[in-house]
Amino acid sequence: MRIHVLGAGAGGGFPQWNCNCRNCAGLRAGTLKARARTQSSIAIGDDEGHWLLCNASPDILTQLQHFPGAQPARALRDTALAGVLLIDAQIDHSTGLYMLREHREKLALWCTQPVYEDLTQGNPILRLLAHYCSVDWHCLQADGRSFTVPQLPSLRFAAIPLISNAPPYSPHRDRPVPGDNIGLLVEDIRSGGRLFYAPGLGVMQPAVLDAMCSADVVLVDGTCWQDDELIALGISHKTAREMGHLPQSGEQGMLAQLARLPARTRRILIHINNTNPILDEDSAEHAQLRAQGVELAHDCMEFSL
Template sequence: MRVRILGTAAGGGVPQWNCACTGCATARRAGTHRTQDGVAVTGDGAAWYLINASPDLRTQLLSTGDLDPGPGRRDTPIRGVVLTTAELDHTTGLLGLREAGRLDLYATATVLAALPAIPILRRYTDLHLHQLTTGSPVTLDGGLTVRTLPVGVKVPRYADPRPDDAWVTALRISDGRTGRSFVYATCLPAWTDAFDAFIAGADTALLDGTFSTDDEPARAAGLTRTPREMGHLPIAAALPALRRHPGVRFLFGHLNNTNPYASAPAPVPVEVAHDGQELQL
């Protein structure tokens, strides 16, 4: 299995267009940037699946040669999109895929019911919806299977609240031929026993790196809500759990513009993912 990390920033990217915080100012001066969170995975190098579709998707696809179209005029290696949330920074890029000949979209029933993009996409492409259900693995082209675990109930601001539904999920993507697996959980409000069991035995995991510490939002932006109240477990709080899984390579993504690791090296043992990074499992 190959995993291409398309974007590593939280909503708005780094630097954010209307933000002059220290992190955004530092990124502008350095000429560096992070696009919004998402990855692409393949089991055979031919069939690729996007995990989430950020507003930066077009830029991300153009910078990833493996996802170029061809050999036919409208051929594409992208077979579908797997969503972990209904948030705008994970779904707005779907509209950029409207000219696909066929688009397969995988998400929980909660997310599919909320997405305003679905009726629009139906007008443009042959849209096929696939419901992700806990305990029912889904088979993808190229020898991959996907398992899901609901991890959060954060409702996007545009959507009607539906408490206790599967608004936020973690994914475990496995290669049936090699037995290798990749866990994607970039929106994780708490490290529960269920998540600990879900991640056990994985080879690599991309985790929630939105905030570095519990006090970061207050210290860097004057916010009153804590990271967990915003649906994100800070990196410092996740580190003790990582020690229980010494065989797993952990990376952190979905970095907020206030996170110092978005523009400066992170201390060991924190490994921060970067845009364009490829993981071979």
Template sequence: MLIRILGAAAGGGFPQWNCLCRGCETSRSGKATSLTQSSIAIQSQNGDWFLINASPDVRLQIEQMRAQQCFVETSRRSLPFASIVLTDAEIDHTTGLMLLRESSQPLKIYASTSVKRALTTGYPLFSTLQNYCGVEWLPLDLGQSIAIAPDLEMEAFPLSTKPPKYMQGEPGSQEIWGVGLTIRDRYTHGSLTYAPGLATIDEAMQRRFDASDLILIDGTFWTNDELPALGIGSRSALQMGHLPLSGKEGSLAQLAQLKTPHKTLVHINNTNPILIPNSLERQIVESQGIEIGFDGLMFTL
């Protein structure tokens, strides 16, 4: 399978339109590479592409793929993805669905029942899209392997019980709202684990990562108090459902113990100093053999 990072930034992109932090200003000056918002795409051996999360930047991401002749166009209004997979119901991972409303066929969307409910009631994208191209919902059940192509099987696993803000008044605080994905190629036996939002790495998660050839993992924040320290937010990284990279309990220390061949950070917030070339934080990450993801980065497994 072929994996392409469409957007490596967290919500808001890099630079973020209303932010004057060091990273955003470095990007605006042309000294740091800009990034679109979190999403990846997977291609099977038969040529079909699968979109994992639909960011607000999906139109630009599709055009970037088209410019590199990633798609075999079959009609004047073809939908370039065989199906779409949503790991959560966050605005940053779902708003792009509205930009796909001009599809000539219903959008086939894999999502959990929690996500389906959120996108039907709290943020009614599914309900709205039914009046445009239509939606065919395909259940994404935890622990169940789903064949999304003859050569690809996908398994969802739990990551987060944190609901999106627009659903926080809903009951069921222990409900799973965010999932990760392990996608395996039946022919090459290559495996990818994708975890763009990660609050903890327990033993089960370590085993899953170690069994993967590539992990694309949450790199949102460098420190737990990153936003409060900058005076641009009140919640810590952990309160937002993201394990920070640094510190004794941070993800870098745990990633260093993994035998996984390829470890790449995605969903990186605009305030994270690893996005600044030659920063000390970036050097620390790269010295540990961990790659900092960027738009257009591709892997073959």
């Protein structure tokens, strides 16, 4: 199994276009030791050169231009993408579907019933795509049962229900239902390698911790360092947890949860908000991550399992 990080930032990317926080201003000025990041999305591939797009961010065209594996160039119009799997219906994970409208056949799409409903009603991307390539929808059951993607038969997937939050245009906003958000457990049946992917994770439930403990690599929510990070900056009135993201710091924060995993587990944070001090590679917070063996995902990062 091969994993290619298309984008590692949270909504808005880094630097965010209208933000002048210390991080964004410092990156623009060249005074901050940090990497720019586009919005969160990954591709999961097999040894045959087929790839499944996991989330489709608004930056998808730029991301694909920097990902040679997506374009095998076997014909005038071609792609190595077997389809798209959405872990939620958030704008930063689904808007890129608009940019895939030129697909020459129905776009294979895996998502849960609540996500499908949000993207046909509150934010009707899928209804719009019916006027272009249309979609071939495969309904995901967020119950941990395994399923396969036809073009990647050596990989086995499972959707793990998560407690996070639905987007503002969803009737489930602040009242999430099972299927609004999932984590993805992926196993290569040849190598036995396992990945757990969850860019939006608000509560560490026992089943989620079990899935993470079974994985060789966890690629999980790195949105905010502190629960009140955006409130303290005057950007939002909501905490990270209220938005559906477990902050890294604190007694029950993400770093404390990652410390519970087996020593062999590779720990990587993704979906990192532009305000998060861990983006500053000279910061005390970034040093704390390194001391605990936790990595930061970056655009074009690749690894195999």
